[in-house]
Amino acid sequence: MVNALNHTQSTSSKIKTKKMYVSTPINRVQEVETRLNKIFKEELDSEGSILVSYKPEVVSKLARFILGHVNRSASIGIAGETASGKSTITLDIIDTIKSFATEFEIEDAITRVNTDDYYYDRSEMVKKAGSFAEFAKNYDLDVPHALELELMSKHIKELLAGKSVYLPKYDMSGTAKRYDNYTLANPSKIVISEGLFTLTDKIKDAFDFKIYVDVRSHVQKERFYVRAKERDLGDSADGIYKNASQKAEIYIRPCKAEADIVLSGEAVRARYKAFLNKLICIVQQENFRNKEI
Numbered sequence: 084m085v086n087a088l089n090h091t092q093s094t095s096s097k098i099k100t101k102k103m104y105v106s107t108p109i110n111r112v113q114e115v116e117t118r119l120n121k122i123f124k125e126e127l128d129s130e131g132s133i134l135v136s137y138k139p140e141v142v143s144k145l146a147r148f149i150l151g152h153v154n155r156s157a158s159i160g161i162a163g164e165t166a167s168g169k170s171t172i173t174l175d176i177i178d179t180i181k182s183f184a185t186e187f188e189i190e191d192a193i194t195r196v197n198t199d200d201y202y203y204d205r206s207e208m209v210k211k212a213g214s215f216a217e218f219a220k221n222y223d224l225d226v227p228h229a230l231e232l233e234l235m236s237k238h239i240k241e242l243l244a245g246k247s248v249y250l251p252k253y254d255m256s257g258t259a260k261r262y263d264n265y266t267l268a269n270p271s272k273i274v275i276s277e278g279l280f281t282l283t284d285k286i287k288d289a290f291d292f293k294i295y296v297d298v299r300s301h302v303q304k305e306r307f308y309v310r311a312k313e314r315d316l317g318d319s320a321d322g323i324y325k326n327a328s329q330k331a332e333i334y335i336r337p338c339k340a341e342a343d344i345v346l347s348g349e350a351v352r353a354r355y356k357a358f359l360n361k362l363i364c365i366v367q368q369e370n371f372r373n374k375e376i
Contacts, residue, residue, distance in 0.1 A: 087088045112181035115146040115365065133350040133358055136299050141343035144291065145362070149369055153291075156243050156270065161277035162289030162338050165332045166306035168348030169296040172355055173277040179359045180273065187367075191271040194242060194311075198278025198286075200253045201235045204261035225279070225330040232285040235276070239289040279331075282338035282363045295339045298348035313342070 118144045127134045148157050159176075163169040177193055204311030205222065212218035224228065236250045252265035280286070282293050298306075304324070311320035339345060346355075 100116050110145055110360065112150060115149060115369065116142055118365055119145055119362070122358070122365075126358055129348055131347055133354045135345040137348050138342075139342075141164045141292065144343070148291070149366055155245075155304040157273050158239055158243055158290045159273065159275045159292045159294065160281045160287065161275070161294045161296060161337065162279065162282040162342075162348055163186060163296030164298070164303055165327050166310060167296045167298045168306075169277045171347060171352065172296060172348070173275060174273065175355050176351060176359060179356045179363070183360075183363050189272070190222065191269055191272040192276060194268050194271040194278045194310060195248060195289055196235065196242070196268070196274060198235065198256065198276055198281050200261070200265075201230045201232060202253045202259070203231055205259040205319060206254075207259075209259045215259060218259065223325050223326070223330070223349045226335075227280040227285065227334055228278060231277065232280065232283065232284065236286050242268060242270050242274050244258065254336050282341050283334060287338075288342055291346070291370050293342045293360055294344045294346060295342035296346050296348045297339065302349055 120154040123134065123137055123142060127137070131185070136161065147153050161169050161173050177195060202224065208222065209215050209218045212221075215352050233349070234251075240251060241248050247267060247269050249264035250266045250268050252262045254262070257319045278289070282290075282295065287293060307324055307327075308320060311323070316323060
């Protein structure tokens with residue numbers, strides 16, 4: 084998915100910011116675009132497809148990364164409503180890329196920047212309220228300004244520039260505590276993020292590839308209540324779901340129009356990995372082709 088993945092051997096864990104590339108003939112660019120278009124169209128037209136839609140320009144952009152026309156790492160942002168399947172899809176993407184990287188001894192293949200870790204620290208407010216439940220009655224977490232998205236954008240851009248970054252960690256257990264400078268993230272070939280607000284205005288420009296995970300409302304609602312039961316939300320589940328749906332209408336669903344690719348959150352999981360492996364196959368082929376030049 085990115086030119087750096089074309090290097091099946093790595094002599095350093097650091098990203099080199101300056102590289103020389105052989106100019107790519109126009110017919111070769113067109114050839115890669117044709118192969119990519121075929122993969123996308125066949126998937127879109129197939130039964131049970133993972134694709135809902137995609138913008139034609141994403142194919143050209145992907146081809147440029149694969150052929151080394153973009154001299155840096157790639158960033159992927161994945162957004163969608165709660166219980167849409169975005170986290171599962173993200174983990175499958177990471178797992179697939181890491182498997183490929185392990186097989187071909189590629190170092191620093193992919194780094195995840197978790198959007199949820201950028202919630203503002205509200206631990207003192209929780210203490211004053213007496214509990215997270217009481218705190219949440221007067222504080223809305225389902226809005227983008229509950230997160231420090233400017234900091235997240237800064238961290239992603241620094242990683243893309245080849246810099247190591249200390250990422251925050253947000254405690255999801257009910258303390259609303261954020262630990263800054265918690266995890267050291269090194270630059271990698273791909274930076275990936277997912278979250279409710281990953282494609283909202285303050286962060287969307289940090290991503291080369293914008294993905295929205297779509298799901299039918301009744302499926303999403305059913306998933307939400309299964310999760311609510313697992314988390315023992317009890318009678319509060321109805322209010323939480325209502326608020327999340329209202330805020331999604333304002334802040335999340337409009338992001339679908341920003342997406343380069345709209346994925347179905349209801350497809351069989353194996354289909355996502357199979358599709359990504361087809362794209363990785365083109366990366367492999369171009370790598371071997373470069374070695375022959």
